[in-house]
Amino acid sequence: MTIELRLQDAPIINKKVYGITYMGLLSRLLGNKQGANDKKWSKGKSKSFELMAKLHSKVQQGENVRVLGVDDNVVNNKVLKAMIEKMGYEYTSAISGQQALDIYTQSSSFDLILMDCEMPGMDGYEATSKLRSLEASKKNAPIPIVAVTGNVLESDKTKCFNAGMNDFINKPVKLEKLKELIEGR
Numbered sequence: 001m002t003i004e005l006r007l008q009d010a011p012i013i014n015k016k017v018y019g020i021t022y023m024g025l026l027s028r029l030l031g032n033k034q035g036a037n038d039k040k041w042s043k044g045k046s047k048s049f050e051l052m053a054k055l056h057s058k059v060q061q062g063e064n065v066r067v068l069g070v071d072d073n074v075v076n077n078k079v080l081k082a083m084i085e086k087m088g089y090e091y092t093s094a095i096s097g098q099q100a101l102d103i104y105t106q107s108s109s110f111d112l113i114l115m116d117c118e119m120p121g122m123d124g125y126e127a128t129s130k131l132r133s134l135e136a137s138k139k140n141a142p143i144p145i146v147a148v149t150g151n152v153l154e155s156d157k158t159k160c161f162n163a164g165m166n167d168f169i170n171k172p173v174k175l176e177k178l179k180e181l182i183e184g185r
Contacts, residue, residue: 048166051144055111056184065089066109070100071116080114083175097127104131110143117149125163132164148173
């Protein structure tokens with residue numbers, strides 16, 4: 001197997017996602033069982049890593065990125081929309097878990113879903129589980145779902161991953177952190 005690395009790839013190679021660098025992942029793929037600077041590796045995190053790496057690749061190739069933002073707070077949704085559009089990406093908003101499901105059913109061509117966890121009615125955890133079931137039933141490729149939450153305890157993060165989310169970002173969302181999440185830089 002030959003892997004070509006270019007100079008412009010350098011910032012990505014050392015980027016850590018889920019406790020492993022891209023170089024660590026490459027090392028594992030090439031047969032080094034320890035990887036490079038990686039923590040305990042799990043199957044679920046490797047899938048999340050793969051989904052986020054696909055998104056980062058799409059961004060670096062200059063392709064259009066479509067984001068579905070789900071938050072019952074109109075102000076939070078407007079702030080996310082402004083940040084996403086400032087980065088040059090498309091943003092569609094939903095104000096409930098049910099509305100997110102409806103939008104996904106009509107057009108599953110999103111590259112990223114930013115999901116608030118605590119919403120009245122169908123919360124982000126339930127909406128994520130249902131989205132994952134819809135993806136499986138339609139045999140659609142999974143879309144990265146990122147929790148947007150003020151809950152920062154380890155148990156909250158575990159709950160996000162158990163629901164099928166791939167990553168999380170804390171509220172209040174900072175433009176730099178959101179850019180790092182989407183672009184992998």
